[in-house]
Amino acid sequence: MKSLICCDVRPQSTRYMEALALRNQILREPLGLVFTPEEAADEPLSFHLVAMRNDCVIGCLVLTPALEEGVVRLRQFAVRPELQGEGIGRQLGVYAEQFSFDKGFTRIMMFARASVMGFYLRLGYAQEGEVFEEIGIPHVVMAKTLSR
Numbered sequence: 598m599k600s601l602i603c604c605d606v607r608p609q610s611t612r613y614m615e616a617l618a619l620r621n622q623i624l625r626e627p628l629g630l631v632f633t634p635e636e637a638a639d640e641p642l643s644f645h646l647v648a649m650r651n652d653c654v655i656g657c658l659v660l661t662p663a664l665e666e667g668v669v670r671l672r673q674f675a676v677r678p679e680l681q682g683e684g685i686g687r688q689l690g691v692y693a694e695q696f697s698f699d700k701g702f703t704r705i706m707m708f709a710r711a712s713v714m715g716f717y718l719r720l721g722y723a724q725e726g727e728v729f730e731e732i733g734i735p736h737v738v739m740a741k742t743l744s745r
């Protein structure tokens with residue numbers, strides 16, 4: 598496995614802007630969605646994690662504290678298309694769990710795209726409830742309790 602650095606980045610930093618471009622390219626543009634001013638205004642409320650190789654952001658995700666105490670919502674998980682399937686998502690996902698636990702969260706939940714449920718199942722997340730539609734595609738609630 599080639600070396601990969603996982604870390605959190607500050608909103609508006611160069612790394613954050615690279616991650617935002619990746620999120621737009623992979624998660625929004627194929628669905629005809631745009632990054633709205635309302636979404637932009639909420640970005641500082643979240644933690645922004647990236648995976649970097651050779652000084653380039655190649656994967657990212659967002660962790661947003663939920664209203665429920667101790668729960669954080671995982672969002673916007675994306676790996677550069679040509680590098681998917683190489684284990685980068687797994688490494689960044691594991692890092693996100695450690696990061697969340699260190700910040701005092703004991704549970705990660707998400708509205709996962711049904712197309713990638715298999716990925717989250719492999720990371721130890723469990724499906725909760727039925728498939729539902731959001732932004733025009735099937736989603737499912739998935740969650741994992743964190744422990745050392």
Ligand SMILES: CC(C)(COP(=O)(O)OP(=O)(O)OC[C@H]1O[C@@H](n2cnc3c(N)ncnc32)[C@H](O)[C@@H]1OP(=O)(O)O)[C@@H](O)C(=O)NCCC(=O)NCCS
Nearest residue numbers: 674675676681682683684685686687709710713715716719
């Ligand atoms: C989902 C995503 C982040 C996974 O990252 P990745 O780097 O490709 O995943 P990895 O290579 O680390 O895969 C880890 C494991 O999950 C499996 N996996 C990966 N994508 C999968 C999928 N779509 N369905 C089922 N299993 C999958 C891999 O085969 C691997 O299995 P293994 O443990 O048996 O080897 C990435 O594929 C991606 O960006 N997809 C498009 C955007 C997207 O849908 N994001 C999620 C929104 S909820």
